[in-house]
Amino acid sequence: MSSTMTSTKASLNGKVAVAQTPSSANPVGDFFQETIALTRRLFIQLQRRPSTLIAGIIQPLMWLILFGALFQNAPQGLFGDNVNYGQFLGAGVIVFTAFGGALNAGLPVMFDREFGFLNRLLVAPLSSRYSIVAASAIFITAMSLIQTAAIVAMSAFLGAGLPDALGLGLVALIVLLLVVGVTALSLGLAFSLPGHIELIAVIFVTNLPLLFASTALVPLAFMPIWLQWVATLNPLSYAIEPIRYIYLHDNWSLNSIVMQAPWGQVTLGTALLILLSFAAAVLLSIQPRLRRSLA
Amino acid sequence: MTPAVLIEKLQKRYGTVEAVKDVSFQIEPGEIFGLLGPNGAGKTTTLRCLCTLTEPDSGRIEVSGISVTEQPRLARQRLGYVAQEIALDKVLTGRELLQLQAALYHLPRAVISDRIESVLSLLGLQDYADKKTGTYSGGLKKRLDLAAGLLHQPDVLVLDEPTVGLDIESRLAVWDFLRRLREQGTTVLLTSHYLEEVDVLADRVAIIDQGVVIACGKPSELKDRVGGDRITLRIREFAPLEEAEKAKSLLQTIPTVQEVIINSSQGNSLNLVVSPQSDALLTVQKVLQEAGLPTFGIAQSRPSLDDVYLAATGRTLLDAEIAAAGTRDEKAERKKSMR
Secondary structure, three states: OOOOOEEEEEOOOOOEEEEEOHHHOOHHHHHHHHHHHHHHHHHHHHHHOOHHHHHHHHHHHHHHHHHHHHOOOOOOOOOOOOOOHHHHHHHHHHHHHHHHHHHOOHHHHHHHHHHOHHHHHHOOOOOOOHHHHHHHHHHHHHHHHHHHHHHHHHHHHOOOOOOOHHHHHHHHHHHHHHHHHHHHHHHHHHHHOOOHHHHHHHHHHHHHHHHHOOOOOOOHHHOOHHHHHHHHHOHHHHHHHHHHHHHHOOOOOOOOEEEEEOOEEEEHHHHHHHHHHHHHHHHHHHHHHHHHHHO | OOOOEEEEEEEEEEOOEEEEEEEEEEEOOOOEEEEEOOOOOOHHHHHHHHOOOOOOOEEEEEEOOEEOOOOHHHHHHHEEEEOOOOOOOOOOEHHHHHHHHHHHOOOOHHHHHHHHHHHHHHOOOHHHOOOEHHHOOHHHHHHHHHHHHHOOOOOEEEEEOOOOOOOHHHHHHHHHHHHHHHHOOOEEEEEEOOHHHHHHHOOEEEEEEOOEEEEEEOHHHHHHHHOOEEEEEEOOOOOOHHHHHHHHHHHOOOOOEEEEEEEHHHOOEEEEEEOOOOOHHHHHHHHHHHOOOOOOEEEEEOOOHHHHHHHHHOOOHHHHHHHHHHHOOHHHHHHHOOO
């Protein structure tokens, strides 16, 4: 598309400049330009206010150290053959940290809504207003991967071992799928709820219960049956169990059975499919809300 | 010539509240056009419809001949919107905000830094460009917001209450800046509930009240059309109502006095409409003196835009402001402005 529609008009400092109209540009290039600029803003914020990232790295490390120590004297073999609690816990902390970060993804958007900054974006001739959502998702994903890397490194240091390259790639993919789904959920909430107080309340009541009703801290077999049902309906478990399996077994494959749910066995492949469906379902379900706000 | 802005029979309702009932006006290219009215009259809603932030219920809105409802993206490129609340990211520097703005309007990369330099110097922001906006004063923030609105060289710059909350010096600087913009041919649409602002700046003005345009034209024409001179009389600093009523009935007998209104929001002062260039001022003082009534202050003037508003609505702009202050639901309004 090189047919440029340009019009000349006197620029503000008296020189003649070329004023561009949106029809002259290609929509894909425009989408990248605006998404990159919006993402850059979030990274500048992070760079100037690094406290969230620092806290986001320190917190899971504390989990690893303190929670690991809490169960240090648990009877051998309680969490599986030749598995100490530190090895068991790593997967839970990775997933829980990524989940917490993604759940908070909507907060900056909510503040932009409340302070009117979103209006600045909405009056601009964006190629697609989904660039606003895309920028948040890119940012949160990058944050989660940095945190995951820190947890993986710390776990290795604490003696939990390190999966091979392919295993690490799969861990990253699992984190990515969960983060996309949860980020979408949080952004959907950020456009539906009236203000940040309500959003924080929702985050607050979602965060810890979902952690305790998952296999992050204890194996499924420890739980009463009703909680096993809840935990196997919790998407977090479908991220935790595959990562844990990859950590504990060198010879993993997509057919490996990673979870013994009360209703049957779950393979690594199935878990991935369920995470993918979760992300897709959330993305689809927030479409109407986003379209109303961003159409 | 295609008008810079065309609004025809605009209507917008929020639930049971008819924010805009019937608004029509047209702005010629290169004009400064003022939308004057009390808070809650529908000014901001009109601007939000124009700038594609709110979908109108009915009516036609065009910018440089482009329909904002049919081709919103094209229209957005032609508009620069500076909202009343200054929404800057306090962590970004002024320059970074403008860089973001440039990308959102898809300016070609080659021109971005030149364009940013030119708006920075236009608004005298060079020394502050690389400081975080969180450190800016109110006046600086407004200037940066104006710079952001102008960066993509819009056909029409739309300003919602551009000087609310600014100190006098910053306000004068904004006025001066808008006049220079007009000299360069940019069309400006501004809303204000400051009479003075619209009077000194606007080439033409539409007065809006309760969602309806009640008068439209050049400020001087509108004032001439109301006719008569005005006398503002205060018997005492705060006169009791009976005394004001007594003075009113006395003054109504003077042949050159056409109308007397008691203004309760201003300590029961009396607003008189009198025949222009008459000796009404002297007669009024004489009548009061003979009746044994004191005079705290008295002044005669030509009609103001407030008198235009008064003639059309039966109340002054200040009264309307005060009346609206008690009935507005700020929370609901903030909510409706959130997307």
